[in-house]
Amino acid sequence: xxxxxxxxxxxxxxxxxxxxxxxxxxxxxxxxxxxxxxxxxxxxxxxxxxxxxxxxxxxxxxxxxxxxxxxxxxxxxxxxxxxxxxxxxxxxxxxxxxxxxxxxxx
Amino acid sequence: xxxxxxxxxxxxxxxxxxxxxxxxxxxxxxxxxxxxxxxxxxxxxxxxxxxxxxxxxxxxxxxxxxxxxxxxxxxxxxxxxxxxxxxxxxxxxxxxxxxxxxxxxx
Numbered sequence: 001x002x003x004x005x006x007x008x009x010x011x012x013x014x015x016x017x018x019x020x021x022x023x024x025x026x027x028x029x030x031x032x033x034x035x036x037x038x039x040x041x042x043x044x045x046x047x048x049x050x051x052x053x054x055x056x057x058x059x060x061x062x063x064x065x066x067x068x069x070x071x072x073x074x075x076x077x078x079x080x081x082x083x084x085x086x087x088x089x090x091x092x093x094x095x096x097x098x099x100x101x102x103x104x105x106x
Numbered sequence: 107x108x109x110x111x112x113x114x115x116x117x118x119x120x121x122x123x124x125x126x127x128x129x130x131x132x133x134x135x136x137x138x139x140x141x142x143x144x145x146x147x148x149x150x151x152x153x154x155x156x157x158x159x160x161x162x163x164x165x166x167x168x169x170x171x172x173x174x175x176x177x178x179x180x181x182x183x184x185x186x187x188x189x190x191x192x193x194x195x196x197x198x199x200x201x202x203x204x205x206x207x208x209x210x211x212x
Binding site for chain 1: 107108109110111112126127129130131132134155157159161176178180181182183184185206208210211212
């Protein structure tokens with residue numbers, strides 16, 4: 001057994017991505033952000049759908065075509081269809097933001 | 107956007123199961139337990155693997171053949187292979203226990 005809230009170092013420059021479980025059509029990751037955001041004009045465009053929940057910290061997720069980002073706080077979850085372009089506008093610099101992400105074929 | 111910690115009624119006799127997202131080979135559920143446990147001698151035996159995390163509350167999960175259950179607290183997660191028999195020995199009666207569960211083909 002491991003814990004989603006363990007090993008939350010804040011002294012790393014990059015986001016930490018850890019694969020927690022994986023099947024042929026699914027990948028479950030923990031991502032820890034410490035103030036990072038997507039680069040300017042960068043959009044994720046993924047072949048799989050993505051279920052994403054923030055479990056600690058705060059983030060702003062922008063879906064292409066929306067006027068404003070979704071402000072996500074602990075427990076908030078969104079399912080992003082495959083090829084729905086999106087970007088992380090902001091994660092709080094005040095504490096680590098812990099995301100649980102499930103990528104899956106539709 | 108919806109939140110994993112909303113609508114946690116404690117006045118229901120049954121576990122609440124809500125499908126949050128679904129694909130051909132994956133199903134993501136929120137389960138809210140309020141003191142329930144698996145019936146005596148009942149074992150789950152599932153065709154899919156299961157990634158399970160406790161996000162609130164406490165639970166004891168027993169895998170067949172183990173001497174003692176795994177005591178799961180918020181953030182603790184376990185991946186149960188397909189057909190690995192298991193049961194929920196206990197969930198705390200003191201507050202709702204919120205599980206996030208991903209069933210997936212291996």
